Amino acid sequence: MLYAVKMDVAIPRDLDPEVRADTVAREKAYSHELQRGGEWAHIWRIAGQYSNLSIFDVTDNERLHEILWNLPLFPFMTMEITPLAQHPSDIAVQT
Numbered sequence: 001m002l003y004a005v006k007m008d009v010a011i012p013r014d015l016d017p018e019v020r021a022d023t024v025a026r027e028k029a030y031s032h033e034l035q036r037g038g039e040w041a042h043i044w045r046i047a048g049q050y051s052n053l054s055i056f057d058v059t060d061n062e063r064l065h066e067i068l069w070n071l072p073l074f075p076f077m078t079m080e081i082t083p084l085a086q087h088p089s090d091i092a093v094q095t
Helices: 017-036 061-069
Strands: 002-009 040-045 051-057 077-084
Touching: 002 061, 017 040, 061 077
Parallel strands: none
Antiparallel strands: 002 051, 002 077, 040 051
């Protein structure tokens, strides 16, 4: 199943700098692991914001939920999740 996930990050300004650096480093490592495994299929930065738009290719809703809840930055995020389906006009699927 494909999902588009817009993630907006708002790390508190008063968060300890060492905690911030550790959390951001763990987030990067976790996202790289998921990208290499194919579940985090695409990630794009949204210009001018601490946000990204990502495409996840996962087995089901529960797997997406597990991935998102385990993001080290999850406590500082708001997300908009959109399930995606093949469009009948997509020339890639026409026979």
